[in-house]
Amino acid sequence: MQAPIRIELPTIYGMKTVNAYLFLDPVPTLIDAGEKTTASWEALTAALAKHQLKIEDIQRVIITHAHVDHMGMAAKIAAHSNAEVWVNEYCYPWAIRKETMWDRRVALMGEMLPDTISGTPGNFKQMILAFMKNVKNHWDNIPEDRLQVFPMEGQLNFGGGDWEVIYAPGHANMQTCFYQREHKWLIAADMLLSITPTAVMDASIDNPKVRDRGLSQMLTSYKKMEALDIETVFPGHYEPFGDHRSVIKSQVDRIHVRIQESYELIKGGTNDFMDILNAMYKNRVSMPAMSMLLGYLDVLEEQGKIEVKIVAGRKGFFLK
Numbered sequence: 072m073q074a075p076i077r078i079e080l081p082t083i084y085g086m087k088t089v090n091a092y093l094f095l096d097p098v099p100t101l102i103d104a105g106e107k108t109t110a111s112w113e114a115l116t117a118a119l120a121k122h123q124l125k126i127e128d129i130q131r132v133i134i135t136h137a138h139v140d141h142m143g144m145a146a147k148i149a150a151h152s153n154a155e156v157w158v159n160e161y162c163y164p165w166a167i168r169k170e171t172m173w174d175r176r177v178a179l180m181g182e183m184l185p186d187t188i189s190g191t192p193g194n195f196k197q198m199i200l201a202f203m204k205n206v207k208n209h210w211d212n213i214p215e216d217r218l219q220v221f222p223m224e225g226q227l228n229f230g231g232g233d234w235e236v237i238y239a240p241g242h243a244n245m246q247t248c249f250y251q252r253e254h255k256w257l258i259a260a261d262m263l264l265s266i267t268p269t270a271v272m273d274a275s276i277d278n279p280k281v282r283d284r285g286l287s288q289m290l291t292s293y294k295k296m297e298a299l300d301i302e303t304v305f306p307g308h309y310e311p312f313g314d315h316r317s318v319i320k321s322q323v324d325r326i327h328v329r330i331q332e333s334y335e336l337i338k339g340g341t342n343d344f345m346d347i348l349n350a351m352y353k354n355r356v357s358m359p360a361m362s363m364l365l366g367y368l369d370v371l372e373e374q375g376k377i378e379v380k381i382v383a384g385r386k387g388f389f390l391k
């Protein structure tokens with residue numbers, strides 16, 4: 072069985088590049104599909120040509136999670152080939168009506184965002200929401216008759232072998248990894264990366280009005296990954312790596328340090344979300360920073376250490 076061939080594609084959102092993985096046999100198969108940009112399309116075409124393949128030769132595209140940098144080009148590839156696109160159950164609504172799903176996420180973010188932030192020019196909220204709107208331009212819906220849906224946990228056969236589907240929410244609540252037990256390979260999506268993944272804010276699968284506790288889910292998923300016997304991690308971004316347990320340990324340790332730092336700030340009388348954010352991230356306030364801080368506060372709340380209270384008409388975080 073052939074190891075996954077890494078194809079590095081350029082991105083405009085978040086990380087500098089994203090990986091797609093190619094299997095040649097039994098049929099040309101791609102895991103993940105990059106963003107829908109000209110640069111990404113050209114990079115994919117050039118990478119396939121090295122294996123004497125064209126886009127129209129692709130027979131299957133298998134998606135790990137419904138983020139623009141992993142799913143953006145899937146519809147375009149399907150339009151230029153006879154490829155089936157395989158998505159998991161939770162990715163399915165994103166595959167057929169990404170506008171609805173995207174708007175749910177943006178609505179939740181809109182509730183969280185203040186209009187302005189000190190040190191950030193202009194209207195912060197409008198700026199973020201405009202950026203979010205732009206994402207939809209790099210992603211197309213996939214025609215239903217081209218989709219194959221697989222369960223969140225189970226087995227898939229591709230690349231000449233069996234792969235266990237492992238549900239690994241946290242970075243994204245519809246994320247699956249693929250584990251090949253004989254070769255000890257993990258196609259990790261954005262669950263295991265050489266840098267700590269962001270727990271991206273999103274609407275809950277069961278109730279779109281509620282925000283999922285992404286970081287808490289991620290900490291549970293880390294444990295699932297830690298238990299696996301892995302030789303090589305094939306991540307969604309950057310180079311494959313081994314020794315996943317020490318990678319996990321350093322990332323989880325760091326998360327707990329940051330949780331403790333946010334606790335100390337609250338203890339010291341910094342109670343407003345934006346004030347805690349500014350103290351934690353100095354001038355590097357961003358959407359990923361907000362998502363992570365929300366996660367730290369979720370964990371502290373779950374541990375019974377802090378609670379949300381309205382004091383003098385303002386919502387804040389206080390010691391319990």
Ligand SMILES: [Zn+2]
Pocket residue numbers: 089138140141261307308
């Ligand atoms: Zn990604």
